[in-house]
Amino acid sequence: MKHYTVKGESLKKDPFSPYLYHQKRTLFELNKNSVVFNTYPTGAGKTISSLLYLKENMNIDTLFIAPTNELLRQHAEDIKEFVKKSDLPHIVVKIDASVIQKIRGDHRKGATLYEVLSNPLQFKRELCIDELEYEGKRPIIVVVNPDIFYYCFYSLYGNNDKGNLMNIIIKKFDYIVIDEFHYYNAKQLTNFLFFMIISKEFNYFEHGRKICILTATPDELVENYLKLGGIEYKVISNENEDLESASYESLKTLSELDLYVTNASIEEVLCEKYKNNELENDCLVISQSIYRVNKLKEQLLKDGFNKENIGVITGAIKSEERKRSVKKPLILATPTVDIGYNFKKEDKKGQNIDEVITEANTCDQALQRLGRAGRILGKSIQHERSKVILCVTDGVYEAFEEEAREISRLELKSIIKKAMPERNIMKRYIKSNGILELCFPISEMYRKMANQNKFVIEELFNMVISVFAPKSKQNFKWLLSRINKYKKQCIFIDKYTSSSEKEEVVQNIDNNLFIDFYKSYSQDEDEEDEEIIDDSMLDDFSEDEIKILKLDVKEEMIHYINSEIAKTKSLLNFRGSDINAPALIFDKYYKFGQEYQIFVYDIFHLIRYYDIEWCESKKDFEKAAKVDLSDYEQEINGVENIDVFIIVNGIRENAIEITWEYGFYGTQSRFEEKYINKVEAIDNLTLVGYEYTSIGREGIALPEKITKAFKESYIPIYTIPKDPKEEYMIRKKIKNQPIFIQKLKVQFSDSESDYLVIIGTNSIIVDSEMVKIQNDIIKEESFIR
Numbered sequence: 075m076k077h078y079t080v081k082g083e084s085l086k087k088d089p090f091s092p093y094l095y096h097q098k099r100t101l102f103e104l105n106k107n108s109v110v111f112n113t114y115p116t117g118a119g120k121t122i123s124s125l126l127y128l129k130e131n132m133n134i135d136t137l138f139i140a141p142t143n144e145l146l147r148q149h150a151e152d153i154k155e156f157v158k159k160s161d162l163p164h165i166v167v168k169i170d171a172s173v174i175q176k177i178r179g180d181h182r183k184g185a186t187l188y189e190v191l192s193n194p195l196q197f198k199r200e201l202c203i204d205e206l207e208y209e210g211k212r213p214i215i216v217v218v219n220p221d222i223f224y225y226c227f228y229s230l231y232g233n234n235d236k237g238n239l240m241n242i243i244i245k246k247f248d249y250i251v252i253d254e255f256h257y258y259n260a261k262q263l264t265n266f267l268f269f270m271i272i273s274k275e276f277n278y279f280e281h282g283r284k285i286c287i288l289t290a291t292p293d294e295l296v297e298n299y300l301k302l303g304g305i306e307y308k309v310i311s312n313e314n315e316d317l318e319s320a321s322y323e324s325l326k327t328l329s330e331l332d333l334y335v336t337n338a339s340i341e342e343v344l345c346e347k348y349k350n351n352e353l354e355n356d357c358l359v360i361s362q363s364i365y366r367v368n369k370l371k372e373q374l375l376k377d378g379f380n381k382e383n384i385g386v387i388t389g390a391i392k393s394e395e396r397k398r399s400v401k402k403p404l405i406l407a408t409p410t411v412d413i414g415y416n417f418k419k420e421d422k423k424g425q426n427i428d429e430v431i432t433e434a435n436t437c438d439q440a441l442q443r444l445g446r447a448g449r450i451l452g453k454s455i456q457h458e459r460s461k462v463i464l465c466v467t468d469g470v471y472e473a474f475e476e477e478a479r480e481i482s483r484l485e486l487k488s489i490i491k492k493a494m495p496e497r498n499i500m501k502r503y504i505k506s507n508g509i510l511e512l513c514f515p516i517s518e519m520y521r522k523m524a525n526q527n528k529f530v531i532e533e534l535f536n537m538v539i540s541v542f543a544p545k546s547k548q549n550f551k552w553l554l555s556r557i558n559k560y561k562k563q564c565i566f567i568d569k570y571t572s573s574s575e576k577e578e579v580v581q582n583i584d585n586n587l588f589i590d591f592y593k594s595y596s597q598d599e600d601e602e603d604e605e606i607i608d609d610s611m612l613d614d615f616s617e618d619e620i621k622i623l624k625l626d627v628k629e630e631m632i633h634y635i636n637s638e639i640a641k642t643k644s645l646l647n648f649r650g651s652d653i654n655a656p657a658l659i660f661d662k663y664y665k666f667g668q669e670y671q672i673f674v675y676d677i678f679h680l681i682r683y684y685d686i687e688w689c690e691s692k693k694d695f696e697k698a699a700k701v702d703l704s705d706y707e708q709e710i711n712g713v714e715n716i717d718v719f720i721i722v723n724g725i726r727e728n729a730i731e732i733t734w735e736y737g738f739y740g741t742q743s744r745f746e747e748k749y750i751n752k753v754e755a756i757d758n759l760t761l762v763g764y765e766y767t768s769i770g771r772e773g774i775a776l777p778e779k780i781t782k783a784f785k786e787s788y789i790p791i792y793t794i795p796k797d798p799k800e801e802y803m804i805r806k807k808i809k810n811q812p813i814f815i816q817k818l819k820v821q822f823s824d825s826e827s828d829y830l831v832i833i834g835t836n837s838i839i840v841d842s843e844m845v846k847i848q849n850d851i852i853k854e855e856s857f858i859r
Contacts, residue, residue, distance in 0.1 A: 087325055255288065261650070267541075387399050417449075439497075507838050509543055672701065683730075730765050
């Protein structure tokens with residue numbers, strides 16, 4: 075292990091108020107700038123820094139955006155406490171999908187959301203609003219996840235509600251706080267930055283709108299975009315404090331630290347630490363994998379560790395158990411705790427977490443997790459040292475340079491940044507498909523704008539291009555036509571799917587949609603046909619002949635339009651539309667948590683890592699699990715939207731291999747011309763699982779309804795030839811991203827071949843990254859065949 079002795083860290087107090095200096099700095103800079111970034115370390119009280127603005131602006135409506143529902147709950151509680159202590163008039167409202175469902179489950183979600191945002195007092199009980207002395211008009215603080223913000227901003231609710239929701243999200247809020255900004259990838263950051271550009275171009279900043287961004291690790295890319303957009307902003311950090319503050323009194327916030335960097339696995343470190351089952355201190359273990367967390371817990375229990383001393387915090391664990399897990403002396407967690415998680419141990423006079431054992435792939439992960447140990451702000455005991463063991467790969471371990479002297483946190487940050495790779499946020503998407511994504515809200519504004527004012531929206535588009543893709547030659551009118559085509563395609567497929575007169579629907583398809591299809595169809599059918607298909611191709615046909623022509627290619631046309639819809643639709647989702655399927659789980663032997671056995675999780679993870687039993691229906695599930703699901707359990711787990719039910723019996727020692735199979739009616743060369751190194755959406759993909767036993771590779775049985783659901787879906791895929799160089803190039807591009815490569819076996823008429831694929835929204839993001847290097851010479855670097 076390499077050892078670093080690190081000094082403690084303090085934050086300065088403001089000499090003229092009960093707040094910290096950085097908290098008052100945030101307020102001061104918000105009064106001068108449109109956008110302020112508070113980048114002080116984790117645990118420094120950044121949430122309070124953002125709320126101080128409300129004490130001087132007591133009548134403004136506020137939108138507080140946080141990335142996870144667990145964080146929404148924490149923030150809503152903290153903001154309510156701040157409002158009460160500060161005697162502010164604000165109503166605090168936490169909104170997520172479950173809240174909308176709870177208010178009016180059988181009503182349009184968009185209409186319900188609009189009513190909540192317009193007048194939350196009419197839903198006091200459902201929103202847990204305390205009794206108020208005065209129930210007249212009050213300012214509100216809406217605590218919401220980015221998914222709902224995105225759905226409103228991008229007009230993705232139903233036609234009856236989308237206009238109202240877009241208006242309210244753009245116009246209503248004079249103050250917006252975006253928490254954990256470093257959490258988001260390039261696709262997601264672009265949406266927030268676009269909102270800032272609209273705020274500037276439509277003069278919301280000029281009329282007082284402010285945006286406060288809380289982030290532990292500011293991104294240079296974001297600053298470049300703000301500069302290009304001409305947006306006034308200020309970054310405040312402990313590295314750019316005023317010289318006059320040097321004499322201010324300080325409060326110690328982080329204890330002295332011993333950091334140990336090792337290339338041993340987290341399992342090896344934990345096994346050594348707890349070989350005698352002795353609890354020396356409060357320890358947090360963070361693994362990149364929920365499977366590894368569950369394996370670690372199982373091994374500790376097998377070795378005799380008391381289960382009452384272990385807490386588990388993962389995406390599968392319910393909020394109530396997470397709260398109790400925080401109090402346990404040993405907490406096993408996934409990176410879900412990276413995002414603003416508070417480890418409050420109210421009865422502890424010293425630091426809440428004494429020791430952190432963690433994996434990390436990037437420098438931002440390492441820095442974030444280092445900040446979980448040794449938090450002593452407001453603690454009466456501040457002399458105890460904290461400890462972090464950082465598990466890294468062999469290559470990263472060698473890159474760490476040891477320091478014999480005691481170093482500051484700032485110096486440690488520099489060492490970690492030098493030794494570990496930065497977060498890969500896949501930037502190229504912004505310049506290509508990202509522009510099309512941004513054009514969806516722009517097109518909605520353009521549609522609603524009076525003709526004489528449409529130039530305003532065209533100028534907005536030009537600004538977007540100048541900021542995000544200055545070298546792009548993308549044309550606004552052409553992008554609008556793409557969006558209009560997508561909308562017409564969706565209307566056509568909806569009509570076709572629901573109609574009993576399908577041939578009539580096909581015969582009456584918009585001629586422009588048909589020509590668009592036929593151009594692609596002609597290329598696919600005859601590579602040597604040099605006939606040019608253009609918009610005049612139907613001029614020589616009678617109306618009846620056109621109808622016959624459409625019917626002749628009905629199946630191919632339906633396939634093409636579904637494929638085009640799937641590719642475009644995958645852009646319009648804040649977190650991406652990677653393929654997943656939720657299942658209701660009964661965890662028979664508590665392989666996930668310690669308390670609850672019923673929860674919802676993704677079937678792909680369950681298939682790969684657990685010994686599972688499939689149930690045909692909810693009734694069979696209840697019988698096999700010997701449970702009777704209450705109305706409450708059904709509501710909180712969203713059972714009405716789930717049709718997959720699974721019993722978890724154990725953890726697999728070796729993971730199942732998940733692959734896809736596809737039958738292609740054509741030659742291998744034709745398939746590769748159509749699919750290799752590009753994105754296409756296809757149906758009839760068969761999901762297959764294999765396990766490796768002493769006998770060899772054997773297939774596992776999957777329920778028909780699971781395989782059928784995927785077969786009937788159109789799934790965007792980026793196909794990669796199974797060639798070492800190609801695979802190396804792709805893996806290098808997606809390194810340190812939650813993007814997974816899967817296997818695809820394609821059956822041709824006389825042969826078969828194996829490929830690699832990336833599916834869902836990630837296929838488009840990767841395609842954007844690869845587009846500039848596909849024709850370049852591959853630099854060999856450390857590539858080994």
